[in-house]
Amino acid sequence: MNPIHTSDRYERARRRARQLREFYTHLTVYIIVIFGLAILNLLVSPGDIWFIWPLFGWGIGVAAHAVHVYGPGKWLGADWEERTIRRLMEEEAQHVEHDTPKRS
Helix, strand or coil, X not given: CCHHHHHHHHHXXXXXXXXXXXXXXXXXXXXXXXXXXXXXXXXXXXXCCCCHHHHHHHHHHHHHHHHXXXXXXXXXXXXXXXXXXXXXXXXXXXXXXXXXCCCC
């Protein structure tokens, strides 16, 4: 296997692993903080349920992060552009190889 392609695959896998780690860290912090706010809210002012506002507000951010990591952002994001450039360059290289006359 070509070491360049192996290196490229490794870099893509490393970037993907970093994205997943960052998302799971974000989700974990969100759950812990919202849980803490809910307990605080129910202990201090059980008649006024206010922890739902940060739950929804921050939840929108977590959902957007999830879409970026797992959803449509993958389709036309920077990674898509990089993959497309590589594919186009490989296709061009194949055409050049086929169009080049062979010497005997």
